[in-house]
Amino acid sequence: MTGGAGASSLSGMPIIATRDLTMRFPGVTALDALSFTVETGVTGLVGANGAGKSTLIKILLGLLPPTSGGALVLGHDIAVEGPRIRGSVGFMPEYDCLPPDVSATEFVVHLARVSGLPATAARERAADVLRHVGLYEERYRPMGGYSTGMRQKVKLAQALVHDPRLVFLDEPTNGLDPQGRDEMLALIRRIGTEFGISVLVTSHLLGELERVCDNVVIIDGGRLLSAQSLAAYTEASGRLLVEVEDGREALERHLAERGATVRPDGRHLVVDLAGEETYDLIRDGVADLGLALVRLEQARHHIEEVFR
Numbered sequence: 001m002t003g004g005a006g007a008s009s010l011s012g013m014p015i016i017a018t019r020d021l022t023m024r025f026p027g028v029t030a031l032d033a034l035s036f037t038v039e040t041g042v043t044g045l046v047g048a049n050g051a052g053k054s055t056l057i058k059i060l061l062g063l064l065p066p067t068s069g070g071a072l073v074l075g076h077d078i079a080v081e082g083p084r085i086r087g088s089v090g091f092m093p094e095y096d097c098l099p100p101d102v103s104a105t106e107f108v109v110h111l112a113r114v115s116g117l118p119a120t121a122a123r124e125r126a127a128d129v130l131r132h133v134g135l136y137e138e139r140y141r142p143m144g145g146y147s148t149g150m151r152q153k154v155k156l157a158q159a160l161v162h163d164p165r166l167v168f169l170d171e172p173t174n175g176l177d178p179q180g181r182d183e184m185l186a187l188i189r190r191i192g193t194e195f196g197i198s199v200l201v202t203s204h205l206l207g208e209l210e211r212v213c214d215n216v217v218i219i220d221g222g223r224l225l226s227a228q229s230l231a232a233y234t235e236a237s238g239r240l241l242v243e244v245e246d247g248r249e250a251l252e253r254h255l256a257e258r259g260a261t262v263r264p265d266g267r268h269l270v271v272d273l274a275g276e277e278t279y280d281l282i283r284d285g286v287a288d289l290g291l292a293l294v295r296l297e298q299a300r301h302h303i304e305e306v307f308r
């Protein structure tokens with residue numbers, strides 16, 4: 001993935017490539033000259049409410065023409081190949097209007113038929129994806145009685161039923177309780193790994209994307225803040241985290257007197273890594289003071305730091 005300052009490039013052909021993508025509505029610029037590429041895998045698209053995530057998805061599906069700029073999705077041009085893109089891309093919208101009198105099975109079979117699958121294949125695929133998302137006996141009941149979690153699963157199942165190469169999931173954890181959220185995040189990870197389908201998943205919560213994504217694109221007010229692999233966000237920071245059972249202050253003094261740059265941070269000490277000798281200094285200090293070492297590791301950057 002590339003884009004933004006300090007972006008790192010991943011190998012392989014991009015599944016999404018945007019170029020100066022701009023979308024203006026009267027009085028608001030929803031997307032402002034966005035240029036980035038996304039490689040295969042699970043990619044998080046994160047931004048606050050109103051950042052432009054849903055608008056970007058509609059444009060990438062070829063449903064909404066941008067004001068200017070362009071994009072390729074799976075190598076297809078959004079300006080002229082919308083139907084082709086929608087044939088190879090699944091879409092789980094943020095909101096739903098699931099017919100209350102219809103069962104999940106009937107609904108997903110119907111959408112499989114709309115995607116062009118023959119009747120038998122549509123029934124088989126629908127049964128498969130409903131099982132994969134975790135809807136079992138309930139799938140024969142009318143959807144009017146479903147919980148939010150079950151409705152999210154139906155939306156996910158219909159996005160997967162035509163065996164797409166890529167799925168767009170718009171805020172799939174919205175409205176879920178913590179357990180439902182965990183289940184949905186685990187499912188998203190499985191879609192990317194076991195099923196081999198690339199995923200673009202939006203959220204306004206960085207923390208949850210951090211748990212399932214290979215890559216993260218961050219937008220703010222329609223502008224690109226950053227687009228890179230998760231590993232690049234959380235790379236080693238050049239600082240060591242040290243935790244001892246008792247005697248944190250004594251160790252801090254000991255290290256500072258020997259030239260280390262050290263400061264307390266909660267239960268830890270954070271020590272600037274000047275080289276291998278910093279490890280030796282800490283080891284000797286802990287031994288000299290007779291302390292019990294609980295933890296010594298490289299501090300990692302946190303993805304939230306992008307927003308600071």
Ligand SMILES: Nc1ncnc2c1ncn2[C@@H]1O[C@H](COP(=O)(O)OP(=O)(O)OP(=O)(O)O)[C@@H](O)[C@H]1O
Nearest residue numbers: 025026028030047048049050051052053054055056
């Ligand atoms: N059809 C439209 N007409 C006018 N303004 C729009 C339209 N669609 C979106 N906007 C505006 O564009 C901006 C981006 O909206 P968008 O829905 O893409 O954001 P989002 O990041 O998906 O947020 P949310 O998670 O709240 O949906 C917002 O200011 C929104 O009010």
